Amino acid sequence: VTAYRLERALLPQGVTDDVLVRVVDGRFSEVAVSPGTRGNLRMSGEISPDNRQSPRVPGETATPIPGLTIPGLANCHSHAFHRALRGRTQRERGTFWTWREQMYAVAARLDPDSYLELATATYREMVAAGITSVGEFHYLHHQPDGTPYDDPNAMGHALIEAAKQAGLRITLLDTCYLAAGIGRPPEGVQRRFSDGTAKSWAERVAELKGDDHTRIGAAIHSVRAVPRDQLQDVTGDVLHVHLSEQRAENDQAINAYGVTPTQLLAEAGHLTDRTTVVHATHLTDADIRVLGEARVYADFCPTTERDLGDGIGPSRRLHDAGARLTLGSDSHAVIDLFEEMRAVELDERLATEQRGHWSASELLAAATHTGHASLGWPDAGRIEVGQRADLVTIDPASTRTAGTGADEQTAVYAAAAADVTQVIVDGKIVFTEGQRREIGRQLATAIGKIWS
Numbered sequence: 497v498t499a500y501r502l503e504r505a506l507l508p509q510g511v512t513d514d515v516l517v518r519v520v521d522g523r524f525s526e527v528a529v530s531p532g533t534r535g536n537l538r539m540s541g542e543i544s545p546d547n548r549q550s551p552r553v554p555g556e557t558a559t560p561i562p563g564l565t566i567p568g569l570a571n572c573h574s575h576a577f578h579r580a581l582r583g584r585t586q587r588e589r590g591t592f593w594t595w596r597e598q599m600y601a602v603a604a605r606l607d608p609d610s611y612l613e614l615a616t617a618t619y620r621e622m623v624a625a626g627i628t629s630v631g632e633f634h635y636l637h638h639q640p641d642g643t644p645y646d647d648p649n650a651m652g653h654a655l656i657e658a659a660k661q662a663g664l665r666i667t668l669l670d671t672c673y674l675a676a677g678i679g680r681p682p683e684g685v686q687r688r689f690s691d692g693t694a695k696s697w698a699e700r701v702a703e704l705k706g707d708d709h710t711r712i713g714a715a716i717h718s719v720r721a722v723p724r725d726q727l728q729d730v731t732g733d734v735l736h737v738h739l740s741e742q743r744a745e746n747d748q749a750i751n752a753y754g755v756t757p758t759q760l761l762a763e764a765g766h767l768t769d770r771t772t773v774v775h776a777t778h779l780t781d782a783d784i785r786v787l788g789e790a791r792v793y794a795d796f797c798p799t800t801e802r803d804l805g806d807g808i809g810p811s812r813r814l815h816d817a818g819a820r821l822t823l824g825s826d827s828h829a830v831i832d833l834f835e836e837m838r839a840v841e842l843d844e845r846l847a848t849e850q851r852g853h854w855s856a857s858e859l860l861a862a863a864t865h866t867g868h869a870s871l872g873w874p875d876a877g878r879i880e881v882g883q884r885a886d887l888v889t890i891d892p893a894s895t896r897t898a899g900t901g902a903d904e905q906t907a908v909y910a911a912a913a914a915d916v917t918q919v920i921v922d923g924k925i926v927f928t929e930g931q932r933r934e935i936g937r938q939l940a941t942a943i944g945k946i947w948s
């Protein structure tokens with residue numbers, strides 16, 4: 497049994513001072529609030545009678561964790577190799593084509609060894625930002641000419657190993673990517689992405705195995721990259737799909753099939769409460785209704801959507817229709833879920849010229865337990881008995897956070913990834929702030945090799 501005494505923590509009932517947590521086999525066996533701190537509860541919540549008992553056991557030592565501790569963050573949409581593009585795609589004026597050219601250049605150069613190195617460093621950056629689970633949308637499968645490696649899942653295995661080395665959980669969303677566009681075969685580096693047909697994609701993916709820190713999920717790259725008649729062959733307990741990120745995708749679907757991308761997914765039976773639609777930026781009213789009725793997860797990646805000039809998706813309308821918000825750092829122009837959280841609200845303000853769409857608690861729910869559930873980890877993202885023991889601690893006295901109240905608003909509107917001081921995943925300390933420079937060096941080495 498390990499015990500931690502949290503100076504201040506975000507519990508399901510709100511921000512609470514002096515919380516004792518006990519961890520057995522990587523899960524919380526007890527979350528106890530000391531009786532004297534009841535008045536410090538910030539939210540409306542009541543403490544359950546069980547939690548009113550004194551957490552103190554005479555003679556027991558609990559490791560103190562100063563600061564504001566929140567549940568683990570879930571990064572629900574990642575393309576790990578895009579981390580090598582940061583900064584470099586902004587040269588000159590950084591057009592979409594500058595970005596795409598460089599993205600394909602990196603995709604062309606990676607092999608299982610260099611991908612392991614790059615992804616390990618990238619995932620360590622995520623851990624240092626408080627991320628305890630990543631959803632890796634993985635389509636870089638084969639050798640540059642499209643031939644499978646001796647191990648056809650060599651690249652996927654590199655990503656799973658990278659997550660293990662970095663200390664976070666991974667949901668490998670193995671992505672079916674068969675076409676350059678509707679009716680167009682894969683071109684150039686895209687040959688690395690394609691398994692030829694959805695059936696051969698499924699056969700390869702069936703060889704991947706999960707474990708206590710790894711889930712295998714499925715993804716459809718987009719309705720552009722998987723032909724209509726094969727969409728229904730891409731299945732998994734967890735299914736993610738890029739949806740209507742740019743207007744061009746909608747135009748192509750309507751021109752080719754006469755329906756929107758959302759309608760194509762609905763007709764293939766893919767809109768369920770286990771499906772995540774990523775971006776969901778350019779939707780019709782009917783699309784929003786259908787997605788909401790299906791209770792899909794809608795994964796927003798605001799820092800990438802702004803970097804690529806995609807537009808601002810209807811996050812609140814999707815929520816009000818029944819969809820559930822999650823967040824991702826996608827292209828890793830930024831890896832900072834605090835920034836993603838506030839961007840959802842701030843983008844809505846710009847789009848509507850009004851404040852007050854999302855509360856900080858709702859945004860924190862998206863970044864923690866809703867996000868985890870969408871990746872197949874419903875047992876993570878809450879500081880609660882029975883949940884996986886993830887603890888992310890923020891410094892409430894940094895230059896950014898000082899004087900902000902050390903509460904939900906601090907986490908959403910003041911903190912940055914750089915304010916994370918310690919991260920515990922499944923009961924184990926996987927990051928302390930002294931490691932930041934070393935992670936920076938590891939990133940520089942891995943990225944330097946790719947561009948040299």
Ligand SMILES: [Zn+2]
Binds near residue numbers: 738827
């Ligand atoms: Zn993406």
